[in-house]
Amino acid sequence: MRVFFVFNICLWVVLFLAWLPFVVMKGVADPTSTHVAFILTSTALLLTIQGFLRYRRKRSRLPV
Numbered sequence: 001m002r003v004f005f006v007f008n009i010c011l012w013v014v015l016f017l018a019w020l021p022f023v024v025m026k027g028v029a030d031p032t033s034t035h036v037a038f039i040l041t042s043t044a045l046l047l048t049i050q051g052f053l054r055y056r057r058k059r060s061r062l063p064v
Contacts, residue, residue, distance in 0.1 A: 005050070012043055 019040065023033050 005054075009047060012040070012047070016040055 019033075019036050022036075023030075026033055028034075028037075
């Protein structure tokens with residue numbers, strides 16, 4: 001599962017890097033830029049929450 005998690009993060013980073021030149025050409029007010037920004041932001045938030053939950057679960061399984 002960790003491989004898919006890392007792979008997913010890499011794909012979203014590539015999408016973000018591909019989106020930056022589009023924003024430079026079209027501008028931030030473009031509707032497509034706004035939708036993509038919302039998707040990237042919500043995905044980053046969800047991936048951060050998922051990473052935090054994985055860390056908590058892993059930490060709770062460690063012996064004291």
